[in-house]
Amino acid sequence: MNKLYHARGLHKSYVMGHETVRVLRGATLHVEKGEFLAIMGASGSGKSTLLHILGALDVPDRGTLEFNGQNVLNWSERERRAFRNRQVGFVFQFYHLLPELNLLENVMIAKMVGHSGWQWRFRRHEIRREAEAIVGRIGLTDRAKHRPNELSGGERQRVAIARALINRPTLLLADEPTGNLDEAIGADILKLLVELNEAGQTIVMVTHDTRVASHAHRCVQLSEGVLHEAEQPAGRRGSVPILTKKVAP
Amino acid sequence: MYKWFLAVRYLHTKLIAFFGVAAVTLCVAMVLVVISVMGGFLDTIRARARGLHSEIVLDAGTQQGFPLYDEFSRYLAKHLPDVVRLSTPVIYTYGIFRVPADETTKPVRAMGIRPKEYVQLNDFAKGLQYDHYYPGSTHMGPQQMPLAGFSESGGLRLPPDLEAAHEAWRKQQDPEALAEFDAVPFVYAPYPFETSSSYGQRVFAANAGPPGYVDAELPGLIVGCDLLFHRRPDGKFNRYLARGAMVTLTVLALSPSGNPLGEPPVRLPFRYADDSRTGIFEIDSLTAYVDFDLLQAKLAMDAQTLVDGGVIKPRVNQLLIGLQKGVNLDAGRDQIAVAWADFRKSIASELTKDEQLALNHVEVLTWEDLQRTFIAAVEKEKVLVTFLFALISVVAIVLVGCIFYMIVEKKTKDIGILKSLGASANGVASLFILYAAVVGVVGAILGTVIGSLFVWNINAIQDYLAGLNPALRIWSAEVYSFDRIPEDVKRADVIWIGSAAILSSMVGSLIPSAIAGRIWPVRALRYE
Numbered sequence: 001m002n003k004l005y006h007a008r009g010l011h012k013s014y015v016m017g018h019e020t021v022r023v024l025r026g027a028t029l030h031v032e033k034g035e036f037l038a039i040m041g042a043s044g045s046g047k048s049t050l051l052h053i054l055g056a057l058d059v060p061d062r063g064t065l066e067f068n069g070q071n072v073l074n075w076s077e078r079e080r081r082a083f084r085n086r087q088v089g090f091v092f093q094f095y096h097l098l099p100e101l102n103l104l105e106n107v108m109i110a111k112m113v114g115h116s117g118w119q120w121r122f123r124r125h126e127i128r129r130e131a132e133a134i135v136g137r138i139g140l141t142d143r144a145k146h147r148p149n150e151l152s153g154g155e156r157q158r159v160a161i162a163r164a165l166i167n168r169p170t171l172l173l174a175d176e177p178t179g180n181l182d183e184a185i186g187a188d189i190l191k192l193l194v195e196l197n198e199a200g201q202t203i204v205m206v207t208h209d210t211r212v213a214s215h216a217h218r219c220v221q222l223s224e225g226v227l228h229e230a231e232q233p234a235g236r237r238g239s240v241p242i243l244t245k246k247v248a249p
Numbered sequence: 250m251y252k253w254f255l256a257v258r259y260l261h262t263k264l265i266a267f268f269g270v271a272a273v274t275l276c277v278a279m280v281l282v283v284i285s286v287m288g289g290f291l292d293t294i295r296a297r298a299r300g301l302h303s304e305i306v307l308d309a310g311t312q313q314g315f316p317l318y319d320e321f322s323r324y325l326a327k328h329l330p331d332v333v334r335l336s337t338p339v340i341y342t343y344g345i346f347r348v349p350a351d352e353t354t355k356p357v358r359a360m361g362i363r364p365k366e367y368v369q370l371n372d373f374a375k376g377l378q379y380d381h382y383y384p385g386s387t388h389m390g391p392q393q394m395p396l397a398g399f400s401e402s403g404g405l406r407l408p409p410d411l412e413a414a415h416e417a418w419r420k421q422q423d424p425e426a427l428a429e430f431d432a433v434p435f436v437y438a439p440y441p442f443e444t445s446s447s448y449g450q451r452v453f454a455a456n457a458g459p460p461g462y463v464d465a466e467l468p469g470l471i472v473g474c475d476l477l478f479h480r481r482p483d484g485k486f487n488r489y490l491a492r493g494a495m496v497t498l499t500v501l502a503l504s505p506s507g508n509p510l511g512e513p514p515v516r517l518p519f520r521y522a523d524d525s526r527t528g529i530f531e532i533d534s535l536t537a538y539v540d541f542d543l544l545q546a547k548l549a550m551d552a553q554t555l556v557d558g559g560v561i562k563p564r565v566n567q568l569l570i571g572l573q574k575g576v577n578l579d580a581g582r583d584q585i586a587v588a589w590a591d592f593r594k595s596i597a598s599e600l601t602k603d604e605q606l607a608l609n610h611v612e613v614l615t616w617e618d619l620q621r622t623f624i625a626a627v628e629k630e631k632v633l634v635t636f637l638f639a640l641i642s643v644v645a646i647v648l649v650g651c652i653f654y655m656i657v658e659k660k661t662k663d664i665g666i667l668k669s670l671g672a673s674a675n676g677v678a679s680l681f682i683l684y685a686a687v688v689g690v691v692g693a694i695l696g697t698v699i700g701s702l703f704v705w706n707i708n709a710i711q712d713y714l715a716g717l718n719p720a721l722r723i724w725s726a727e728v729y730s731f732d733r734i735p736e737d738v739k740r741a742d743v744i745w746i747g748s749a750a751i752l753s754s755m756v757g758s759l760i761p762s763a764i765a766g767r768i769w770p771v772r773a774l775r776y777e
Binding site: 049052055057058077078081082083084085086090092096097098100101105109110112113114115116117119120163 | 250251253254255258259261662663665666667668669670671672673676769770771774
């Protein structure tokens with residue numbers, strides 16, 4: 001086994017009005033390199049919170065987080081930002097594209113965040129070529145100049161995936177990636193995720209839909225703040241592929 | 250890199266950015282217009298004030314004047330030839346100006362000048378009305394009244410010397426100026442009357458006989474145009490008095506110690522030779538210029554022999570001193586002040602008590618010192634108006650703050666996205682500050698363009714508005730010293746106003762930007 005991420009005993013609570021809601025109550029999870037892991041749970045069960053903690057967007061109240069053997073919770077804010085920029089790619093249910101930018105720019109923005117103006121000056125052509133290659137891979141080359149409001153839901157989610165991949169992240173975190181799409185287009189997106197995973201991309205996907213989860217290698221259920229190994233729904237069962245080469249988007 | 254990219258890109262599409270840009274634009278345009286007009290006003294005042302005097306003035310500080318001016322003048326010529334170009338004495342006193350033709354009387358400050366020297370020291374010659382159209386025809390010596398009449402060819406003509414002077418003027422004019430002149434050459438007063446029934450820019454007495462000169466010879470007097478004539482809203486004057494008409498000055502002579510001499514006030518008849526316009530209403534509405542020697546004699550300020558054989562030295566109120574080219578004004582003043590002190594020491598033993606007292610009051614001043622009160626008032630007015638408008642511009646900062654708070658609210662999700670991509674709190678905050686700077690730059694550019702276009706066309710705009718409704722004429726030449734509103738936009742003003750606008754925008758966005766930077770990414774991503 002090639003352990004990539006190991007979360008142990010995660011606790012997280014929120015204060016909502018006068019009430020404290022305990023979302024995670026000792027959730028434990030490990031992710032293998034090259035694995036496609038689905039985290040299932042009912043709406044409001046804390047799936048997104050768990051994903052945000054895994055992506056260093058949020059911090060748990062208690063627990064430990066180890067990424068490639070390093071304690072994520074000991075990292076400085078600068079290291080956490082670098083982690084989010086280079087090691088992790090987020091895909092959200094509502095795409096979260098920047099409406100002022102066109103498709104290609106939305107993909108490149110992740111690179112821009114990681115580069116100073118000076119660095120950008122020297123690498124912009126190379127980065128643009130990379131972005132165009134990824135846009136080509138998701139089949140939207142002819143729409144590269146279009147803005148998000150000119151794209152369909154499925155196209156927007158593809159762009160969000162492309163943006164998440166441009167920095168060649170070790171881990172792709174997808175939060176209900178098909179939740180806002182109809183079945184056919186959702187299937188299309190899942191197919192893309194599976195293809196990426198087959199190419200070696202580690203993916204952790206949050207969903208409440210068993211059909212969506214069936215595309216993962218492994219499935220865990222978040223219930224009452226604790227994760228349980230769930231029976232893999234019928235579909236893509238199998239062993240975790242052994243990563244033999246650097247993941248290329 | 251994303252900060253600059255998004256700061257510019259946000260400007261493209263957000264309607265709300267339009268309001269930020271509009272606020273900055275309007276403030277920049279407003280302040281630029283105010284600064285330009287007030288600055289132009291101040292510059293014109295300064296230029297006019299400069300044109301009133303020589304660079305340096307030796308001022309008596311008293312009405313009765315000071316003696317030994319000629320001696321000091323020669324002393325300067327001998328000891329400071331590299332500093333002093335020319336000096337000329339001036340007398341001024343207060344009296345009553347009267348126009349017998351219509352029995353107008355006005356208080357007046359009568360100035361005795363030596364015209365040939367006086368015009369070399371300031372812009373006096375430029376403001377003479379008749380001398381402009383009939384060059385060389387204005388003087389303060391004995392003169393009769395010119396009378397227009399019918400020549401052999403049948404047209405109404407002025408005396409030959411005036412016609413010849415006018416022909417010389419015509420040769421140097423462009424067709425536009427000639428056409429303007431020929432449209433209304435002059436209006437006439439039917440001799441023996443000296444006033445015309447209609448107003449004009451030039452008025453001559455006329456009769457049916459040949460042109461020539463009539464009535465007794467009297468010394469010439471140049472009157473400040475606002476003293477005698479009413480100024481119209483378009484800046485022109487309603488002249489009604491024929492050139493050469495008789496006017497009188499009544500003045501009171503003072504002894505060297507400042508007491509009235511005990512004789513009745515002196516009533517002096519003159520011919521109205523010309524009118525002068527310096528552009529400073531306070532001067533033009535109060536001053537009449539006459540020959541220096543004549544006024545000095547009539548005020549008993551010339552050399553007087555006493556019964557006991559003693560002599561009272563001639564006195565003047567000012568000695569105007571022109572500096573050589575390139576001499577610094579303040580340095581010139583200081584050198585002349587030293588020369589004045591040295592001169593006084595050299596003659597101290599020869600002075601009477603009255604003379605010593607008179608010299609004690611004498612000050613060496615620059616033209617700026619002399620007009621300081623007047624210029625300072627306008628300067629303060631400029632500062633006050635600028636401050637008031639700058640205060641209004643603080644509203645723009647608050648407005649930018651409010652607009653950016655709304656922008657941050659609207660872009661909360663973007664902030665979450667950027668932070669999920671690894672953007673820092675400072676990076677997000679600086680994105681919005683840069684955005685504000687971009688808004689400031691665009692607003693400053695647009696404001697400069699709009700403000701400059703407004704200033705450059707301010708008179709045309711006013712003329713258009715006045716054409717719609719005369720009550721809309723804001724700048725009345727009747728009230729101000731200048732016919733036209735100043736139309737200059739200074740580059741330095743543009744730079745500092747633009748910079749202040751950009752800085753103000755950034756300051757206005759500081760709080761919203763700090764808020765943006767502190768937004769927790771998880772909250773931002775869940776924001777609906």
